[in-house]
Amino acid sequence: MKVAVLGASTSKFGELWSLSPRVLLKEVVTEALNSSHLKLGEIDAIFVGNMLSGILGGQEHLGAFVAEELGVTIPAFKIEGACASGGLAVHAGVTSILSTLYKKVLVVGIEKMTDHKPEDTTSALMGAGSDEERTSGATFPSLYALIARAHMEKYGTTEEQMAQVSVKNHYHASLNGKAQFTFPITVDQVLKSPLIASPLKLLDCSPVSDGAAAIVLSSENEITQKIKPVWITASALATDTLGLAQRKDLTSLSSAQKAAQKAYKQSGLKPEDIDVAEVHDCFSIAEIIAMEDLGFFPRGLAAKNIALGKTRLGNKLVVNTSGGLKASGHPVGATGVKQIVEITNQLRGVAGKKQVKDAQIGLTHNVGGTGATAVIHILRN
């Protein structure tokens, strides 16, 4: 597989009450096109990753909405898979290039979540789960709390180790001007933050966010001398049951394991080849499990290694340089696209203060719900 990322851009993530979807879209698309040295007229199709525009905004024609806002009449699609919508949109974009039907495409992830009553957003997010979870009143923190309890029981993972995930990601975000939270935090602050769903505290949880991200993809044949492309060398996904009750095991996500196996096979790479990864830390426990599902650490040893700082900036493998979902923010449909933007910037060496030295190979891990969808991309120079 050889699809190029020509350009990439992300907006600031946060509570962006003064910015409409229109403004966010234009900002990231303009920047992604500029960094691709392309004009909008050269783009053949648009893939939009978004989860909540229908439930929260009443808008269920988002592909055409984005095309109209940009002033074009090219093919446009909304791709939806809960919090993995962005990753699925990237995969759809990659597929469209490989099909040769389209030569240069734009992938946009966008979500506006903070303009609504918090209970409406929380309820809408349960659209990612099973009917039973939704109607029984479960929320995502409560579902990930069950996962955390199972992991603690099986492997002895501790609340302090989970807190270390948030501490690392806030540290990385403090180097990222576009992150929602740019302040560092301590383990003590995490442990003393309000309990949300035991054992998860407020600072174990990613926030509700607004934001957008965009990338431009093309085939190998479209590369001009102006561009130093980053190559997508694997794009793979798998699914699992929507609900936790139907799973054999809560201590790993089988969708992420399957998608990772496919991605490593597609690229001919191994976990130890990865220099930098953006993973789906919607809750601190999720990053611990991701490290194990992706093969970065043996089962039961990720928490300890994260707590030892092994995935912090300055190490051989650096995870969530953007600050992850926890600290960079989690506008759900944008997250999977933003992960590609961050890895692209890292591999181009333009990631600023959070640059991983000589990063050559990167991975993204985007999850929908509690793992009913998982999408993995591997990128390289």
Add this chain to the structure above:
Amino acid sequence: MKVAVLGASTSKFGELWSLSPRVLLKEVVTEALNSSHLKLGEIDAIFVGNMLSGILGGQEHLGAFVAEELGVTIPAFKIEGACASGGLAVHAGVTSILSTLYKKVLVVGIEKMTDHKPEDTTSALMGAGSDEERTSGATFPSLYALIARAHMEKYGTTEEQMAQVSVKNHYHASLNGKAQFTFPITVDQVLKSPLIASPLKLLDCSPVSDGAAAIVLSSENEITQKIKPVWITASALATDTLGLAQRKDLTSLSSAQKAAQKAYKQSGLKPEDIDVAEVHDCFSIAEIIAMEDLGFFPRGLAAKNIALGKTRLGNKLVVNTSGGLKASGHPVGATGVKQIVEITNQLRGVAGKKQVKDAQIGLTHNVGGTGATAVIHILRN
């Protein structure tokens, strides 16, 4: 382009209060697989066309939902583009086969619309339009009424000619056991039916419906002797403004014209080559405009020709043998897939009483909203 339709199935369309999405899904997928001589385990990915599962059902992870219901963990996507969601899902399926990432894929269209309060469904459907249309209280009948008025003024199209569209489609549906309305109607009945949005009467409007449809697609290399495939020789789409106020002209859909031009170019075929077509007659005027956008009749002459019975069963070009959206029903996400099912059955010669004699080439025309998205497929033996 050479992608094969291996198998195809549609459920009955109608007010299916006793049938859940789960039941509808399993019915159409089982039949589509059986007619493909394939087992579920041979399918590589699932593309789901749906518009309203989020707004009306709270479910925003529909790809994984369908995969779970079928008992598989393969890649699954929801593709959304309002009433063109089904056609977009077919296009995404075609693209995935051409990419060579997937060898055999399932495309499913599904919608449950009648289990809700009618005003909720009407309001949710406005998700296909512009913010301005939605917030000003416009409904789709009122928007298509404006289109009808413009067409009447420019070309002298009459209410009686529009009524003839519904009369023809009800006649075709009377030969289709899976149609929502299997009774014939007369021009007089249409003209005397309750006024919805002048000049459109109740019997100019497609109904609110439940239903599902499924097809199996593969590359040329996957064909076994058991199967007589139908080939997708063109798959094209275009977009336009969401709102009518931004259009230069209301008497044609520029998205449909552009998509049709691309589709004819892709296939090397011309309008006069088409034997049978399924077009998006959400309102009677929409079929008249479709005939002109697709090049079947010169501008301003379609209404007259339809009224003369030129697109009725028994003629050189037959339109909406299923009964169209008007009489077969319009479960929005299912419609674009059902159109492919109907054309596949026609080209295979298994369309029963509504069979077009010696049909060799067919076309589908699926529209989102008032034409912000249009998807055209051309199929041939």
